Amino acid sequence: MSAEFEQLVAEFEKFQSRIQNVDDRFANIGDMQSELSALQATASSPDRSVTVVAGPAGAIMDVRFTEEALRQRPEALSAALMSTIQQAVAESARKQAAIVEEHMGDDLHLVDQVLETQAEIFGTTVEEMRSKMAEEAPPRPSPESPDDYSERSVLKSDPEPPRPAPPSSGGSDGDRFLKHLFEEGDH
Template identity: 45%
Template sequence: MSADVERLAAEFAKFQSKIQDAELRFSGVGEMQDQVARLEVVATSSDRTVRVVAGAGGAVTDIQLTPDAVRQPAPALAATIMATLREAVAEAVRRQADIVDEAVGAGFGLNTADQVRQAQVEALGTAVDELPSHSKPDRSARSDDDDFSQDTIYRHPWR
């Protein structure tokens, strides 16, 4: 009978060890979800006429144009918007992958960030080192030229 008790005790100890391992692996999931929910990437076109904000999953949350932007020929403005949008979305996805890797990557043997970067290299036809860095934007150096709050991409008939 004692052999059965010892076997059950050993199995129970293994079970407890697996529970502790799972708890350790998932301990950062709540914070990861919070970080992903707060994720915001701002991309500004090289001529500073278009500003795009993207969040988790690359969802575009805002597009702002300066008065100079709408003075451009339509094809040029469309190209500027699309390039800035792609930059914002790609960076948001890279940062989200970094957040996932920080929280659970090592525990599950994941390297999501490298997979995302490789997919972007293939989709964009560029080298990994040519992808924009994933540093946070400096929001302290704003000027009046960066204030897009009163601009819109919609044409108003009363203007």
């Protein structure tokens, strides 16, 4: 009976540890919400004549033109503006995914999903998108104590094998929405 009791106590302690992990994660939801609401992504056209600032959810917060931009033909200015908007919205989506992953864990692989979708939309590779994301993000400080649970998942505590890449022909409703959003800019 004592071995069974010890096993039950061990299972209960393991359960309590997981509950504490979840509590710690959700205690930081306010921080995540603050970071998301303060998020800004800035993109400029290659000639720097158009600058767009996107906020949370890709909301366009500011559009700036230089004198040079106003000298362009309307079609060229429109194309530069649409391309720059797409880049700012894409950067905003990457930043949002990174913030959510940082606070909630990467079990959902949000950043990977965003990068895969954007690579397909922009006709590039995931590796190029990942390097672009690394250039955009300032380095994060490393955790200060071993009790920092920010690198752990809320959903699972055991490591999960890598997921296979989703088929490129299908996709989620979110993928289709992003593709449609960026395709509209091409017309």
